[in-house]
Amino acid sequence: MNTLARSPWQADALLLLVTLVAAAGWIFSKEALAGMPPLWFIGTRFLLASAVLACFAWPALRRLPARQLYRGAAVGLLFSGAIAFWVMGLEYSDHLGESAFINSLGILLVPVVARLLFGDQPPRTTWIALPIALCGFALLSLNAGFRIEPSQLFMVCSALLFALLINVNTRVVRHLPALPLTTLQLLVVGVVLTTLSLLFEHEPLALSPAIIGWFLASALIASSLRFFLQVKAQGMTSPSHAAVILMLEAVWTALLAAVWFGESMTLLQLLGCGLIFTALLINRWYWVRKVLLRWLPR
Incomplete structure (x- = not known):
């Protein structure tokens, strides 16, 4: 019996743990940014995370041919742009829950990007979900007084x-082993963003034991451990099934932010986040239904 058939519950449990660790990473990162410039924080965080993962991935990395290494590194450059925008959004964000739901739009945009750049035909549910998500984002913008805040942008x-990164990953480097590919991409992100920080960021570091602790938690727990568990869990189930459970990251982030920072949502924010999450469920309805059928008692 193959792994997918004999370990569905183990995969689901690991993926749920991944979403909780990823949500905690939003809290760790926001706390660390209180004493570190954003690009320096995310660059050094990924350097440390890649070093930890390299302890496990080094034998596989050494066996990769140069062509695959170049491809993985090139995708890492795209990852650098995505994570740089994320950390800048986090730096300016006054509401982590809202930011997490906006960032989750990337899942919805994957088939749209595939259609525009690669000619793939998205499922009908994508075109139903997209206007719902846009309405949700519009409500979040209305909450700021008819304007888009920098963090939202x-x-x-x-x-x-x-969304572009996921598409490129599945096409350009689909045959690379997941763990060495993840290690390589994290290393590229770390090198690129740390270099950009040295060139353009001039804010002084305000390191304290607490800030260092949050930074280490971000690197070791929210990056190294999170990606290690995610790679393991994704090897035990299908990508589409994994994506459904990973959507819960935004929900956990909002709940953790409410507990840790005392955040609360206005009615418009609740409606906006609710519409975005509804759009994600509609977009993945086939797989959502399969997950529900697996979880519900018979």
């Missing part, structure tokens, strides 16, 4: 680049 740009 950064998160939308990040979502677009993450």
Whole structure:
């Protein structure tokens, strides 16, 4: 019996843990940014995370031919842009829950980008979900007084680049082993963004034991551990099934932000986030239904 057939519940449990760790990463990162410039924080975080993962991935990395290494590194450059917009959005964000839901639009935009750039035909549910998501984003913008805040714009740009990144990953480097590919991409992100920070960021570091602790939690738990568990879990189930469970990251982020920072949502924010999450469910309805059928008692 293959792995997919004999370990569905283990995969679901691991993916749920991944979403919780990823949501905690929003809290860790926001706290660390209180004492570190954003590009320096995310660059050094990914350098440390890639070093940890390299301990596991080094034998596989050494066996990769140069052509595959170049492809993985090139995709890492795209990852650098996506994560740079994300951390800038996080820096300016006053509401982590809202930012997490906006960033989750990247999942919805994956088939749209595939249609525009690669000619793929998205499922009908995508075209139903897209206007619902746009209405949700419009409500979030109305909450700011008929304007788009910088943090919202950064998160939308990040979502677009993450949608492009997922498409490129599945086409350009689909045959590369997941763990060495992840390690290589994190390393490229770390080198690129740390270099950009040295060139353009001039804010002084305000390091304290607490800031260092949040930084280490971001690198070791929210990056190294998160990606290690995600790679393992995704190897035990299908990509579409995994994507459905990973959508819960925005929900956990909003809940953790409410507990940790005392955040609350206005009615417009609740409606906007609710519409975005509804759009994500509609877009993945075939797989959502399969997940529900697996979880519900018979």
